Amino acid sequence: MDFNFSIYTSSLTLESLELPPSNVFPAFIFGTLTYCAILVFNMTVLLTIALNQKLHKPMYILLFNLPLNDMMGASALFPQLVSSILSQSRSITYSACFVQALLIHLYGAGTLLTLSAMAYDRYVAICCPLKYNTLMSPNNLLKIVIIIWTLDFTMIGLLLALNYRTEICSTKIVDIFCNNPSLMKLVCGDTKLNNYYGLFIIAFFVGLSLLIVVFSYMQILITVVVKRQSYAKSKAIQTCGTHLIVFICFQFTSVFAFIAHRIETASPSLRRALGASAIIFPPVLNPLIYGLNTKEIRQNFIFLFRKKKK
Template sequence: MDLNFSIYTTSLTLETLDIPLSFIFPSFLIGILTYCTILVFNMAIILTIVFNKKLHKPMYILLFNMPVNDIMGSTAFFPQLVSSILSQNRSITYSACFFQALLAHVYGAGSFLILTAMACDRYIAICFPLKYNTLMTPNDLVKIITIIWTIDFTMFGLLFAVTYRKEICSTKIVDMFCNNPSLIKLICDDTRLNNYYGLFTISFHNGLLLLIVIFIYFQILMTVVIKRQSDAKSKAIQTCGTHLIVFLYLEFCAAFDLLAHRFETASPNLRRATGASVMIFPPVVNPLVYGLKTKEIRQSTLFFCKKFSKKQKGKIRRVKK
């Protein structure tokens, strides 16, 4: 007979990290440095776009949502991870685990939605340049951003509302961090509704966005080939190629994680590594790919840093006098 645990009084246990004692502090230090790097890189992009009026354009306003989303995802993952590395305590309350899982899924879905919106922006700019200012007005941009976050929070808010239970039959989370499939495995009752709704939501969401992005990039590629503009062609291929690689990487990880939780033969270590990589690599890579690699943002960031450095030097000189 299964034991029932109340979510209000029972702590959950995350998958052990199996870090040798001699590697605990180095692992903790790497985790802290990685998290700080993510915060610094992404905040640099955010502040650059906010304080430079030249970057208040549709492309950069859409891009602004990416570092915000990445900071949310990394904050859901890293603080709990590094604290458990240092304390060697992998316990977590149900409410904290539930909140971490919700933020992790909102971050993942947000990445897909933002990348798709950015692809649509590039599609209009490259394929319909004369109509760009008409189609991408400030009001339209506000609507796009509102739709992105509304879909994101509504879709996964409903998913986790279905997952929430007051009683569970297990306290073991089978991943490095909390997520919806791991929470479902704790439930005592019939979870078919959870599985069907979760499978439909993620498959429909990711599948539809993948088709949209592939169609958009095919149209962009055809446009630059027909125009025979070598500069535009190389720039479009470089931008869209990088964009597509990041998108397909997220698609692969999401699909693998979805299937791995449903097939016992799937490697649990590979599943955990794939899930953790989604929380680590995109927040580090995205500022470099979409921010510092973009000429306008790179120049603005360097100008901002130089201006800040001059102010600090001026303050030091005045103090010395």
């Protein structure tokens, strides 16, 4: 028998973190420091790009969207997580859970779209250098950025809207943070449309980004091999290799975590671990890999720091 709960009067319960009392304070400190590090790393990249005229180029303007996206994802998870660790309470209001799920999905889709746009930019720069200024003109760049965020907010907004109800049949979130699959399991009645659209969203964002990234880097590798320029080859392979590793790891962890919600035999512990790692690790590593490890950004950051010091 189904029991209906009002979202206005009922609290939801997230899965337990299973932390022993002795680990509560260290986990709280670790989570807080990790969140602070994410904000500092990503703000460093943002400010370095924003305050240096030399970095106002297509590659860095696209990169500018990545730390914005990473901070959104981290802010959706960490404040609620460290608060629940300290209070030892896993309850959350429906509205807070809905907003957390929305931001986490916006972060996931935004990451895939931004990495795809960055791959396309590198493809044009290396394979079509004479057309680069035309294809990546300010107007075209603006269109790319608008398309990224329009697709992100429109498709993810509709995804979450399909699961919004004023009455629900369960108050248990089957994950350590709120997401669309866990919200869908609260819905009373038939959820076939929600499930089909959720699978379509996964296929669309994963398929589109995979197609763009694989095509771009295949063309880049072919171009540098044909040109036989050892310096260009090593630089391109390094860039492609780093980008592909980050991209594939993010694809694997995020896709498996959401598909696992639809597979009853999937390990809940593995699902939770991969789901959390897709939100925790990219915001820490992305500013180091794409920001501070990029020579122009690193040089301009040092210059900016010295200029302020004077």
